[in-house]
Amino acid sequence: MPVKKRIPCIVLARKNSKSIKNKNRIHIGNLTLIEHTIKYLKKSKYIDDIVISTDDPKIANIANIYKCFVIFPRPKNLSSDKASSEVALKHALNIYEKQMGKTEITSFVQTTEIFKPKRLLDECIKKLILNKKIDSCFVAYEQFKNFWIKDNNFLKRISPFKERYKPRQIKSSIFREDTGLGLATRSKLIRKGERIGKKVTCVSYKDPLYSLDLNSKFDLRLVKKIIN
Secondary structure, three states: OOOOOOEEEEEEOOOOOOOOHHHOOOEEOOOEHHHHHHHHHHOOOOOEEEEOOOOHHHHHHHHHHOHHHOEEEOOOHHHHOOHHHHHHHHHHHHHHHHHHHHOOOEEEEEOOOOOOOHHHHHHHHHHHHHHHOEEEEEEEEEOOOEEEEOOOEEEEOOOOOOHHOOOOHOOOEEEEEOOOOEEEEEHHHHOOOOOOOOEEEEEOOOHHHHHHOOOOOHHHHHHHHHOO
């Protein structure tokens, strides 16, 4: 029988944050933000290794305690506000595969979406395992509103016009990409510096609680109130 290729989940947890100082190691309840994510990932049926990429020695220490695969220090040019997640993911996967061997599927979550729906990341990974034609599967927020985007000085409708007057019960869904809650993608895409391929599907949720993204002091106060 062929040897099963390992499935890592990469978490990018840099030190600096403009909105909340040392955001990834602030305490929410009894755990730091990075610990909430690690404990969530440890419940996965499919993830073999939790890969923490960081430039923060304290985060690296926490990750080592939980026996994660730690990449430290992450280079400065990959730890700034201007560095894209794609280049940091590529760097992390490259180091991981040099030690653990080539992978077929790589997963990804962010720490800032603290309320993560149970099993949805596993469902994303499962879809890629069962269907080799799928490039990427992410967790998505399913909504039934009318969406618009700015187009020069005016607004352009994103939702199909025919959906405009339909009641919510029969309106077509709009899906907001939430890769921070969960993404499974072919490793070959990460190696090319891409996160999502062309043949894409999703696993959706409807509870707005999961859509909270901790990026401001107001978000932090709100999350703490919900947990308390």
